[in-house]
Amino acid sequence: MTVPNMSDYDDLDPQIARDLVAANHILAANGVLDSFGHVSVRDPRNPERYLQMQAIAPRDVTVGDIITFDLDSKAIDANGRPVYRERFIHGEIYKKRPDVNAVVHSHSPTIIPFSVTQKPLRAIFHNGHFLGQGVPVWEIREFAGEQNNMLVLSHELGKSLAEALGQGSVVLMRGHGNAVASPDLKTTVFRAIYTEVNAKLQLQATALGGPINFLNEYEQLKAQNVDRPWATWKKQVGAS
Amino acid sequence: MTVPNMSDYDDLDPQIARDLVAANHILAANGVLDSFGHVSVRDPRNPERYLQMQAIAPRDVTVGDIITFDLDSKAIDANGRPVYRERFIHGEIYKKRPDVNAVVHSHSPTIIPFSVTQKPLRAIFHNGHFLGQGVPVWEIREFAGEQNNMLVLSHELGKSLAEALGQGSVVLMRGHGNAVASPDLKTTVFRAIYTEVNAKLQLQATALGGPINFLNEYEQLKAQNVDRPWATWKKQVGAS
Amino acid sequence: MTVPNMSDYDDLDPQIARDLVAANHILAANGVLDSFGHVSVRDPRNPERYLQMQAIAPRDVTVGDIITFDLDSKAIDANGRPVYRERFIHGEIYKKRPDVNAVVHSHSPTIIPFSVTQKPLRAIFHNGHFLGQGVPVWEIREFAGEQNNMLVLSHELGKSLAEALGQGSVVLMRGHGNAVASPDLKTTVFRAIYTEVNAKLQLQATALGGPINFLNEYEQLKAQNVDRPWATWKKQVGAS
Amino acid sequence: MTVPNMSDYDDLDPQIARDLVAANHILAANGVLDSFGHVSVRDPRNPERYLQMQAIAPRDVTVGDIITFDLDSKAIDANGRPVYRERFIHGEIYKKRPDVNAVVHSHSPTIIPFSVTQKPLRAIFHNGHFLGQGVPVWEIREFAGEQNNMLVLSHELGKSLAEALGQGSVVLMRGHGNAVASPDLKTTVFRAIYTEVNAKLQLQATALGGPINFLNEYEQLKAQNVDRPWATWKKQVGAS
Secondary structure (H helix, E strand, C coil): CCCCCHHHHCCCCHHHHHHHHHHHHHHHHCCCCCCCCEEEEECCCCCCEEEEECCCCHHHCCHHHEEEEECCCCECCCCCCCCCCCCHHHHHHHHHCCCCCEEEEECCHHHHHHHCCCCCCCCCCHHHHHHCCCCCEECCHHHHCCCCCCCCCCHHHHHHHHHHHCCCCEEEECCCEEEEEECCHHHHHHHHHHHHHHHHHHHHHHHHCCCCCCCCCCHHHCCCCCHHHHHHHHHHCCCC | CCCCCHHHHCCCCHHHHHHHHHHHHHHHHCCCCCCCCEEEEECCCCCCEEEEECCCCHHHCCHHHEEEEECCCCECCCCCCCCCCCCHHHHHHHHHCCCCCEEEEECCHHHHHHHCCCCCCCCCCHHHHHHCCCCCEECCHHHHCCCCCCCCCCHHHHHHHHHHHCCCCEEEECCCEEEEEECCHHHHHHHHHHHHHHHHHHHHHHHHCCCCCCCCCCHHHCCCCCHHHHHHHHHHCCCC | CCCCCHHHHCCCCHHHHHHHHHHHHHHHHCCCCCCCCEEEEECCCCCCEEEEECCCCHHHCCHHHEEEEECCCCECCCCCCCCCCCCHHHHHHHHHCCCCCEEEEECCHHHHHHHCCCCCCCCCCHHHHHHCCCCCEECCHHHHCCCCCCCCCCHHHHHHHHHHHCCCCEEEECCCEEEEEECCHHHHHHHHHHHHHHHHHHHHHHHHCCCCCCCCCCHHHCCCCCHHHHHHHHHHCCCC | CCCCCHHHHCCCCHHHHHHHHHHHHHHHHCCCCCCCCEEEEECCCCCCEEEEECCCCHHHCCHHHEEEEECCCCECCCCCCCCCCCCHHHHHHHHHCCCCCEEEEECCHHHHHHHCCCCCCCCCCHHHHHHCCCCCEECCHHHHCCCCCCCCCCHHHHHHHHHHHCCCCEEEECCCEEEEEECCHHHHHHHHHHHHHHHHHHHHHHHHCCCCCCCCCCHHHCCCCCHHHHHHHHHHCCCC
């Protein structure tokens, strides 16, 4: 396997590369990603491209694993390295949402139960404000039929997922996981982690019984400063 | 950013400073604080002031991060360092409660479900005795209206929260977290941690079903020696 | 504070001392003991005595912390060191149960919910066999009245707890924790840990709904070799 | 105790030995095995034999602990070392299932509640696809009667367990744990871990209430690449 020399990235801001590595490590350290899942950022040098790691586990990635893709999710510089099979999730969201610059796909554990039951995952506390009145659940059977293999392995499936996401930040994938998108990497990491936290809280509140007092439509608009958590999470994983 | 030289604290007992740092680290290590939340102590040199860290994550603080505030939550010696936006929680509790000398605000995870459902959080075991017959829940909508942003960003909101706390030790903040207050730092840390433990136990007892046999009014008066947990928690985080 | 020189223990098998330290560390590392709780062994040199640590947190103890008590729970060689206030739990069980040589008192977290609700904690899997058809719950109010302080601070209360234990291995203490007793230290540690594991399993099975298929009376008699877990737990805490 | 020199394994691929050690450490690190449970592989030199560790805790094993067994579970080269009493689980599955080359027996915690209640454990997300429409539960009472000791201590019991497994990959053992089998070690480790993950998700979905949308029969056929998780788990435990 040929690993590209870092000189291939001469014109990529090295902080972008380090932040993409840090995002992978942070999401693994906080239980959102396990052996699977992936993170991408839109290429700051060319909005028609995005950057993502070669297909290894998120906690093991380094800057040498970065690969550039076009928005059709074709690798530009893989040089024989394996790519994530579900990269179409990323490419199709970037196509449909010019405001989005970072995407995470995960099997975030407490989110999956909400994808296979009837109650929508919605904002239960201030740090989950971006979940609004409830996030959509994408059902692959509606697009690939009963005989599907659960994975987003084509442009068409990626596109239908991006359409289900709409103008929101989170879409659940039934029996699989979720996709999280936002204008920048820090915010996407924040939302991926706090979607999981919100799901745990909502599960516990459901177990307590009785009606749940969710955030109202105004409270859901709360702006969130994500610099503080980003700074401490980077320290947590030893990122520079 | 100007960081004050420790000589600015010539007259502050250095053990107070180290204990305030230790309290932050202990609460982070025990899952009560994450990237957010804050701890304060009333200034032993001047009861009209309190000490709190600059606005960074609790697990990362050091003695150099301490800032002095007056009870209107105006920073005396920030020297350009950022301050917690919800510091009014602390100032207004110190104003209203001369018996209180240490306050914690957290998003303690298992406590939030009790703030958005109907069953009060109350003393289920001896180490949660201070929760009494049930703690109050502060609803920001009653003071800031439906169009609020969930945060305690003013004297007025801090004052209404302090009034909801009353003469107790814990007040829940709907969809947000809680505030814990007591006569000294060790006890406030103890109560912040054991409020979380009590919430977990009450959630589990609810899941078991049937009526719960809570502490009675006499059992809730139990005096608690907090020196032993404080000593071992300090060792846990390497504090001196 | 005077710490006794190890020479005070010239005639105590040093492996007994190390094992008592290891038991404290193992129970702390496995979440049965936190800042509180205590472990004791009957003194192999004199069955009318038992050995227990001075009153510090279990995870911090060393062999130098061992104190000898008579069965009235009076310290023989405390030399000014603080003793656990609830040591009567141990002394009274040793008095009543000559077959018992090791006792643990803990606030084992998942056990407390069973002490305040109506369903008995009972053997749900083979490693919890010693819980039998259900363990007794000791209600301090029956002995100390409504105006009690939740703690076992006297011979009389310790005696009533020992009577509630009967010929079993585990007794729950309402709103407080439990006491575990067996013929040897390894078995008591095993049972303290697997009482907690059994409680977690029973709580989950209850959440799944429907009747639970518990161990029958024959299955509850299963003999358990505790040497393997003891060996690996000692490695886990670095004990010799 | 005589420990065989590694030269006894001159003709065993050393990577097989290291992988068997890694599998033990991975399953312990991921909470599937505690002090108990065991892993085996069919001997690549002789399909009528299998390899398993001497009877110590999985997290402590090294290549020097490997023992060869025939399919009647008789040790070939124990040289006095203790063997797992329930090794018949392995031998009888290898006898009945020529397609199986690796077996795990564990007390995987969240799986036990499904073995004592009425709802079958079944595929709730893509990584649990191999659980199909629901896994069988083996009831030892049907074979050993009410007066059994819960353990698989004979060929007969091992055989009845293997028959309950059928052509599947997982069988639950009532009030005890489970057995997982597949064509290769990596896949068996993957399935042992994701059976636990699936159980946690199904428990949470049940707590959310309402009907659960499980994988359909086509989705359950999904092929799974297990190389990526195997690679990162090996790094996690420092395996080569």
